[in-house]
Amino acid sequence: DQQVKQNSPSLSVQEGRISILNCDYTNSMFDYFLWYKKYPAEGPTFLISISSIKDKNEDGRFTVFLNKSAKHLSLHIVPSQPGDSAVYFCAASVLGTYKYIFGTGTRLKVLA
Amino acid sequence: SQTIHQWPATLVQPVGSPLSLECTVEGTSNPNLYWYRQAAGRGLQLLFYSVGIGQISSEVPQNLSASRPQDRQFILSSKKLLLSDSGFYLCAWETGSNIQYFGAGTRLSVL
Numbered sequence: 526d527q528q529v530k531q532n533s534p535s536l537s538v539q540e541g542r543i544s545i546l547n548c549d550y551t552n553s554m555f556d557y558f559l560w561y562k563k564y565p566a567e568g569p570t571f572l573i574s575i576s577s578i579k580d581k582n583e584d585g586r587f588t589v590f591l592n593k594s595a596k597h598l599s600l601h602i603v604p605s606q607p608g609d610s611a612v613y614f615c616a617a618s619v620l621g622t623y624k625y626i627f628g629t630g631t632r633l634k635v636l637a
Numbered sequence: 638s639q640t641i642h643q644w645p646a647t648l649v650q651p652v653g654s655p656l657s658l659e660c661t662v663e664g665t666s667n668p669n670l671y672w673y674r675q676a677a678g679r680g681l682q683l684l685f686y687s688v689g690i691g692q693i694s695s696e697v698p699q700n701l702s703a704s705r706p707q708d709r710q711f712i713l714s715s716k717k718l719l720l721s722d723s724g725f726y727l728c729a730w731e732t733g734s735n736i737q738y739f740g741a742g743t744r745l746s747v748l
Binding site: 629630 | 725
């Protein structure tokens with residue numbers, strides 16, 4: 526049972542345009558969400574997070590939106606740069622449980 | 638600053654051989670520690686996590702085990718590797734910030 530789903534395995538975007546990566550979850554108990562970026566043969570690096578008490582969090586070019594009623598979150602990257610090309614994972618957690626459930630990832634390719 | 642070390646970076650092992658992957662964290666105390674596996678074309682699967690020395694929680698029944706002999710050391714082991722154990726193994730730590738920080742990973746190929 527995949528509690529966190531990233532239904533788009535890949536996405537291609539032109540440099541300078543907006544990249545939108547989507548993530549859906551099924552467990553309504555999740556109250557903390559994170560996005561990670563991963564390059565090949567490296568560990569994931571933390572990008573941005575959001576608590577369920579918010580519906581938006583912004584950090585530079587990265588914005589995460591949370592729609593609790595739809596159990597959906599998205600990561601917006603504006604403007605997209607070639608260095609953003611990587612696999613992006615969303616993750617969800619119930620605060621205090623120490624467990625993080627990751628999605629299957631979306632490979633983003635930013636075309637120069 | 639905190640750092641996490643994982644070794645080896647790459648490992649090729651025959652089926653039926655034992656396994657020991659080590660992860661150590663520096664610059665923090667009493668971290669929560671995690672082992673994940675990323676199989677080819679798959680997401681990150683949580684294998685084990687530990688909130689303290691000797692405390693191990695297993696998430697998926699499998700051929701692997703984990704141990705935490707010291708506060709900042711986390712070991713992933715197997716007595717006999719299977720072909721299906723191949724994958725990219727990642728160690729991570731977290732200390733109350735709700736953000737996990739990952740090591741560089743170990744690419745395990747079981748042949």
